[in-house]
Amino acid sequence: MSAISIRKVQSARSRSHAARNVSTMGVVVALFLIAYYALVFIVPFYRAIWLSFQNWDFIVDPIYVGMRNYDHVIHDDYFWQAAKVTLVFSVAEISIALICAFGVALGIHQLPHVLQRFYLGLFYIPVVVPGIVSILLWRWLYLPGDGVINGVLSRFGLPVQPFLNSTSQALWCIIAMVVWANLGGAAIIFFAGINEISIDLLEAAKLDGAGLWRQTINIIIPLLRPIFFYQVVVSVIGTVQMFEQFYLLSGPGFSTRTLAVYTYELGFKTLNLGYGATVSIFIFLFLLAATVIQVQRFMTKQS
Amino acid sequence: MFSNAITQRSWLQRIGKSGGWVTLVIWLLLTVFAVAMVYPFLWLVFGSFKTSSDILAQPIQLLPREWTLSGFRLIWNQSGLPRAYVNSMVVSGLIVFSTLLTSSLGGYVFARLQFPGRQLLFYFILSTTMVPFVTLLIPLYIVMLDLGLLNTYAALWIPAGVSSFGIFLCRQFIIGIPQELYEAAKVDGASDFRIYMEIILPLIRPVLSALAIFSFLGSFNSYLWPLVVLNDENLYTLPLILVQVSTTMGVTNYQGVMAGSLLASIPTLLVYVIFQRNFVKGIALSGIKG
Numbered sequence: 079m080s081a082i083s084i085r086k087v088q089s090a091r092s093r094s095h096a097a098r099n100v101s102t103m104g105v106v107v108a109l110f111l112i113a114y115y116a117l118v119f120i121v122p123f124y125r126a127i128w129l130s131f132q133n134w135d136f137i138v139d140p141i142y143v144g145m146r147n148y149d150h151v152i153h154d155d156y157f158w159q160a161a162k163v164t165l166v167f168s169v170a171e172i173s174i175a176l177i178c179a180f181g182v183a184l185g186i187h188q189l190p191h192v193l194q195r196f197y198l199g200l201f202y203i204p205v206v207v208p209g210i211v212s213i214l215l216w217r218w219l220y221l222p223g224d225g226v227i228n229g230v231l232s233r234f235g236l237p238v239q240p241f242l243n244s245t246s247q248a249l250w251c252i253i254a255m256v257v258w259a260n261l262g263g264a265a266i267i268f269f270a271g272i273n274e275i276s277i278d279l280l281e282a283a284k285l286d287g288a289g290l291w292r293q294t295i296n297i298i299i300p301l302l303r304p305i306f307f308y309q310v311v312v313s314v315i316g317t318v319q320m321f322e323q324f325y326l327l328s329g330p331g332f333s334t335r336t337l338a339v340y341t342y343e344l345g346f347k348t349l350n351l352g353y354g355a356t357v358s359i360f361i362f363l364f365l366l367a368a369t370v371i372q373v374q375r376f377m378t379k380q381s
Numbered sequence: 382m383f384s385n386a387i388t389q390r391s392w393l394q395r396i397g398k399s400g401g402w403v404t405l406v407i408w409l410l411l412t413v414f415a416v417a418m419v420y421p422f423l424w425l426v427f428g429s430f431k432t433s434s435d436i437l438a439q440p441i442q443l444l445p446r447e448w449t450l451s452g453f454r455l456i457w458n459q460s461g462l463p464r465a466y467v468n469s470m471v472v473s474g475l476i477v478f479s480t481l482l483t484s485s486l487g488g489y490v491f492a493r494l495q496f497p498g499r500q501l502l503f504y505f506i507l508s509t510t511m512v513p514f515v516t517l518l519i520p521l522y523i524v525m526l527d528l529g530l531l532n533t534y535a536a537l538w539i540p541a542g543v544s545s546f547g548i549f550l551c552r553q554f555i556i557g558i559p560q561e562l563y564e565a566a567k568v569d570g571a572s573d574f575r576i577y578m579e580i581i582l583p584l585i586r587p588v589l590s591a592l593a594i595f596s597f598l599g600s601f602n603s604y605l606w607p608l609v610v611l612n613d614e615n616l617y618t619l620p621l622i623l624v625q626v627s628t629t630m631g632v633t634n635y636q637g638v639m640a641g642s643l644l645a646s647i648p649t650l651l652v653y654v655i656f657q658r659n660f661v662k663g664i665a666l667s668g669i670k671g
Contacts, residue, residue: 210602321604326624366511
């Protein structure tokens with residue numbers, strides 16, 4: 079009885095305590111953030127959903143079309159072609175970039191301390207080159223006739239390649255460029271992660287007869303799982319949103335048209351705003367599903 | 382760079398000297414790989430000092446056969462590049478400033494202050510990171526159109542002026558600051574705002590500088606959004622002008638485009654060199670604690 083009443087008094091006290099402590103600054107900042115997010119997120123997000131039920135070309139007023147846009151998406155070959163390109167690009171770019179970055183981080187970690195920073199810096203240079211510059215740069219490198227890469231190939235007596243002019247090669251050219259541009263960033267994160275692993279742990283493993291390979295497989299990779307997980311989640315969101323790489327390095331036909339480029343073209347080239355919004359909502363749903371699946375897999379593996 | 386020298390020493394070296402040749406092979410492989418990574422960039426740097434015919438000449442050669450500054454003269458005098466430089470700097474400056482302001486304020490109020498709906502608002506802000514920018518592209522354009530902001534700095538600035546990731550990062554960092562510090566200031570009668578200005582802001586400088594770099598690089602490199610909201614060439618940012626120049630100047634003026642690309646890379650390279658310490662820390666911070 080007394081215990082309950084004490085608890086009641088306590089909770090009442092803490093409630094009045096909380097009420098007294100409502101911070102004016104907190105309220106003001108919160109209201110400001112709500113207003114700001116309303117402008118740049120809530121209203122646009124709501125309008126994206128609203129638009130997906132409309133037919134609108136910017137000229138005549140929007141017409142409500144129900145689920146017709148969604149129905150179109152399901153039967154739209156261009157959409158699925160773009161989805162396929164996006165999927166292939168994401169999976170390939172992320173796997174190659176992360177595996178290479180992990181290898182580089184592991185390798186740099188073996189080097190004498192004085193060299194580590196220098197090598198990390200070298201691998202980081204492409205990350206600092208502005209995106210548009212690296213696109214223009216690689217467009218020169220990939221030139222079919224007298225580009226640099228073909229120059230190098232012919233110097234070694236190898237056949238000259240069409241690169242961006244080829245349906246089968248164009249997407250892989252873009253993948254190579256993006257891997258080049260992103261590898262350094264991931265390498266630094268992995269390097270920092272490896273550095274935080276306790277030396278005692280690795281020495282103990284060494285005493286038990288584990289070589290470099292076994293240590294990597296059995297200690298380093300499991301301990302870095304959260305970093306891998308974070309990197310994959312962030313990269314999926316990043317790669318699906320990439321635009322100018324495909325827009326400016328586009329291969330023949332639809333070989334490099336991703337969902338992001340398709341959305342842009344529908345919205346601002348063919349002025350099919352309702353349908354463009356619908357496609358962009360599918361991008362959101364795909365990303366949401368991918369993230370949920372990854373988080374779930376990560377959680378079950380962790381426990 | 383990270384922690385002290387003892388923990389930094391390669392664990393392989395500490396584990397045993399037998400791995401000497403392994404280290405050598407790794408070093409060799411890394412060097413070959415690093416050269417391949419840096420080569421395209423060097424090609425850009427030296428290419429800026431070549432003539433257009435030299436750039437395309439076979440067999441390819443990294444160093445110019447004849448050094449020239451004509452590419453720089455061409456791009457500086459005959460394109461909108463100088464103007465675009467100013468535009469990019471102004472817009473990026475505005476974006477960095479407001480991102481730091483909103484992130485530190487948001488981080489502070491979510492970490493330390495009491496107000497109704499605090500948790501809900503915070504989780505809402507976190508959840509917005511799940512929505513990709515392309516999904517907002519068309520409707521955000523319509524919002525800017527309705528507000529009459531197309532072809533203004535504001536159109537570039539406003540959507541990028543707040544960062545959910547930044548608010549999250551600052552909140553995590555501020556939660557880590559000892560509560561006693563805050564309580565003590567409170568007892569001394571300091572207002573919430575004074576605590577923010579005099580205690581919180583100085584303490585979260587490392588995270589703010591990392592955030593500033595991310596935000597600067599992000600806004601400086603942004604292409605899609607400026608492409609959509611600008612058609613007044615006087616407002617073009619560097620990425621837009623570079624693409625425009627690369628199509629109008631074309632094959633005969635490779636040297637100009639290449640010199641322009643190098644000029645456009647200088648700010649981000651400088652930011653990287655100057656803030657390198659914070660940069661690496663910031664990346665580690667965002668990558669591991671994020």
